[in-house]
Amino acid sequence: MSDNVVDLRKVSFSYGTRAVLQGVDFTVPRGKVVAIMGGSGSGKTTLLSLIGGQLKPQAGSVEVDGRAVPNLKRHELYALRRRMGMLFQFGALFTDLNVFDNVAFPLREHTSLPEELIRDLVLMKLHAVGLRGAFDLQPSELSGGMARRVALARAIALDPMLMMYDEPFAGLDPISLGVIGQLIRRLNDALGASSIIVTHDVAESLAIVDYVYFIGEGKVVAEGTPDEIRASQDPYVHQFVHSEADGPVRFHYPAQPYRDALLAGANA
Numbered sequence: 001m002s003d004n005v006v007d008l009r010k011v012s013f014s015y016g017t018r019a020v021l022q023g024v025d026f027t028v029p030r031g032k033v034v035a036i037m038g039g040s041g042s043g044k045t046t047l048l049s050l051i052g053g054q055l056k057p058q059a060g061s062v063e064v065d066g067r068a069v070p071n072l073k074r075h076e077l078y079a080l081r082r083r084m085g086m087l088f089q090f091g092a093l094f095t096d097l098n099v100f101d102n103v104a105f106p107l108r109e110h111t112s113l114p115e116e117l118i119r120d121l122v123l124m125k126l127h128a129v130g131l132r133g134a135f136d137l138q139p140s141e142l143s144g145g146m147a148r149r150v151a152l153a154r155a156i157a158l159d160p161m162l163m164m165y166d167e168p169f170a171g172l173d174p175i176s177l178g179v180i181g182q183l184i185r186r187l188n189d190a191l192g193a194s195s196i197i198v199t200h201d202v203a204e205s206l207a208i209v210d211y212v213y214f215i216g217e218g219k220v221v222a223e224g225t226p227d228e229i230r231a232s233q234d235p236y237v238h239q240f241v242h243s244e245a246d247g248p249v250r251f252h253y254p255a256q257p258y259r260d261a262l263l264a265g266a267n268a
Contacts, residue, residue, distance in 0.1 A: 002066050005030050005194040011060035022218040033195040035205045038215035044198040048164050053077045085155035085163045093139040100135040106157045125153040145176025169201040181208050
């Protein structure tokens with residue numbers, strides 16, 4: 001068995017003529033929490049889609065649990081996905097199902113367990129995220145943080161070996177953000193799983209992850225432990241970590257000099 005649950009080597013991917021990833025190497029060791037950071041449109045979510053098999057790379061290899069994802073037959077891919085959990089941005093709960101049925105959905109869909117056992121498992125997962133008492137609420141009755149926790153309970157319903165989080169902190173207040181961050185870390189360790197977090201939230205992520213990859217212009221521009229990232233003098237990492245408006249990622253979209261634009265208008 002490989003030490004890495006996810007292993008990407010020299011992966012390249014394009015949407016039409018637009019290159020999104022160019023020769024990316026990326027690994028997730030078993031039992032670890034790894035963050036992917038970078039600006040909007042840098043290819044972070046595309047990496048998750050490649051790992052989950054929704055997309056296939058134009059070059060390079062994508063392996064999950066030692067299996068080449070792009071080469072799997074449909075039934076093999078579906079079987080592998082049953083060992084993955086996914087927390088989407090803003091939860092993506094089924095709006096017509098209550099909390100209990102949202103969490104029960106993957107158990108009913110992918111197992112033949114009796115309802116009595118499903119009930120016990122759902123309450124167990126809800127208890128793990130602190131929402132066992134909210135089992136009969138509708139999604140419309142939940143706060144943003146509560147909805148995200150219900151979605152997390154649903155994502156871990158099948159005890160996945162790999163958890164993937166797409167912007168799990170987006171839109172949360174500071175208290176909810178801290179709760180979700182600590183839940184991600186605790187549940188990863190309790191399940192013996194591995195986790196990938198795509199995020200823009202530097203402070204919260206560096207407090208809970210084991211390793212960080214920074215993606216920029218389709219490449220891994222920096223990587224390291226949280227302490228190494230905090231101490232990095234790389235201009236891109238420094239700008240991102242310290243939320244600076246200008247740097248390698250420019251504030252101004254490329255344009256002709258401002259003075260020339262004004263003069264051109266005056267002479268028109």
